[in-house]
Amino acid sequence: MQKEIVYLDNGASTKADPKVLEKMKPYFCEIYGNASSSHTFGQKSKQALENSRDIIAKSLNSKPEEIIFTSGGTESNNFALKSIAFSNKDKGNHIITTKIEHKSILNTCKWLEKQGFDITYLNVDKEGFVDPEELEKVITDKTILVSVIHGNNEIGTIQNIEELGKICKEKKVYFHTDACQSFTKTELNVKKQNIDLITINSHKIHGPKGVGALYIRKGTNIKAWQHGGEHEYSLRSGTENIPGIVGFAEAAKMGMNKKHMDKMTVLRDKLIKEIMTRIKNVKLNGPEGNKRLCNNVNLSFKGIEGEALGGYLDQYNICSSTGSACSEKSLEPSHVLKAIGLNNETANGSLRLTLSRFTTEDEIEYVMSVLPKIVNKLRRLSPF
Amino acid sequence: MYSEETINRFKNPRFGGEMKNPDAVGQVGNMKCGDVMKIFLKIKDNIIKDIRFQTFGCIAAIASSDAMCELAKGKTIEEAMKIKYSEILDKLGEIPKQKIHCSVLGTQALKKAIENYKKKQNKKENKQGG
Structure with missing residues (x-):
């Protein structure tokens, strides 16, 4: 670990x-x-x-x-x-x-x-x-x-x-x-x-x-x-x-340095692509390409609650966040995810990973070495 | 913060996963608040011989499902109906206040499964009687 x-x-x-x-x-x-x-x-x-x-x-x-x-x-x-x-x-x-x-x-x-x-x-x-x-x-x-x-x-x-x-x-x-x-x-x-x-x-x-x-x-x-x-x-x-x-x-x-933006964009797209090819039933929330913030990744994993996924990642020292109801004081899913038309299950299954100019390729690879197995494990525990 | 016991049960639940040919199933919760809990039971001579859960929910929801299963296993269905959410909390140790409703959900799922079992039994008896 x-x-x-x-x-x-x-x-x-x-x-x-x-x-x-x-x-x-x-x-x-x-x-x-x-x-x-x-x-x-x-x-x-x-x-x-x-x-x-x-x-x-x-x-x-x-x-x-x-x-x-x-x-x-x-x-x-x-x-x-x-x-x-x-x-x-x-x-x-x-x-x-x-x-x-x-x-x-x-x-x-x-x-x-x-x-x-x-x-x-x-x-x-x-x-x-x-x-x-x-x-x-x-x-x-x-x-x-x-x-x-x-x-x-x-x-x-x-x-x-x-x-x-x-x-x-x-x-x-x-x-x-x-x-x-x-x-x-x-x-x-x-x-x-x-x-x-x-x-x-x-x-x-x-x-x-x-x-x-x-x-x-x-x-x-x-x-x-x-x-x-x-x-x-x-x-x-x-x-x-x-x-x-x-x-x-x-x-x-x-x-204010384009080099930082370019670096984050490359790592963002690598992370999105790796997750979507290696894990089934994942949905990208928000737009693709240059109309998306260069450091933002937000995905919904079918059948899994976002806070459980984030909690599991936390056990591997990976900090993330979620728009799930469980993480909110109101116990309602994120108003943003509802506004883009996600149903409750998809909104509650969201995970946000936000990069910085200090994020490295090694860190992205580390995430990819643990995320697929965590998703599998939580999906086995899920009634959906 | 979560206790070590809660984290351990969340990461390695002993009662997680689907059960084949259960005698009864109970499901509670809703997708809006993001917690859905499903309980599977095997019952023989009025005693819960085996129990499994599947939960869509957070760390507390998964850990309390597991603790609840442990509490219920080996009990008669009457005893199991009396399990209180406070017993689940005692087993888990510290969980955040706003997560207590997750443990309440655990006892509700168990009750629902037992009620479903009783309904099935009544139907069987009625059929035999008729």
Whole structure:
């Protein structure tokens, strides 16, 4: 049995790159001043903050003053939706999103419904794509915001963000995307893709946890949601997490490399192909090829419950995740798998393996040396 | 976290797999919550001589099926009907709170199998009587 952890749950969180950690270290005990302080020492922190902002801005082809640092993806999503909603409620109370969003969008929308906003949840097709024509149809003169996840965290679908953005631009509706999974894993360009707000975070790209950002296009009507000392252009108060922000920027800089994407794509396709040829009755959830996140594999194994499969893999030190009901507090199968039309058995039989740039071919082979026999064993125990 | 006992039963269940020519079968659960449990029984002189399970479910569901089978084997059907899910939990040791319903499912499957057995017996007796 392999002693080292084979970490294939990079959609949940990633290992911080040791080089990222090195960049962060001076900002704990050496350059620890408050970036708002006027003394030279504090200004060193300020400089680190603004350098980091430049790096993140460039990674999205935006301007530094359009980047607001936050505590992560959940905060950025909450900030974007709640603040756009309340800042623009004189124009309308209608918001459009999809049925396959992350819970930080869906639960924020549920809360907004209680505050009097109307939310439309768009359907997706069997691969998880939003139909741009359907979006166009549901936009009304009351619509103030459209929010669509860029790369889906469960099934890896990469939306045609450019086309959706174009529609929103034509209809003069703000367009937000949650790009936590897709950032550094596919193109993200605010000018080309007509995006007004983007959520990104650090711990999915080999940076530290507890830091993220919200890109807000210049001129967007949005007010502060978190009030205080008027940090981050008065849009998000709170002393800046300088070590985290420096680490986030370094992780983004290192991540923006096509070589990493190419490597993950090759290993992803090898893993999918090996599993589907060596194990019978397996279904790929989500699209194939370049419309799928380069690090995402999601498969349903007939007759097997996903958590049992993941639990068995865990015994071999392989980290995975599942969309099965058993893994959810609600005891309901994943809303994303239901939205793409899977029946309960197939949704409950899902296994997600998410790669990173540190994933090796040896690790993929190790998975293939144990997965077929585990599937056989669990299928013998199954009544189906 | 799961106890070592739970993990061991999950990985190497002693009572897992289909039974040929069972005297009774009971199935409970539903696909929505993702747990379906099927119990096979061999019964002689009112005693459960052999028992097997097939379970579509998580670690806790498979391990509790196995523990339940061990508890039932050798018991009379009346004794087996009285097995409580707490006895299954005692056998397994620690399992996460949200998984306790899996052990409840185990006792339900057993009861269903025994009820099916009784129905079959009644039919036989009626036929013999008629």
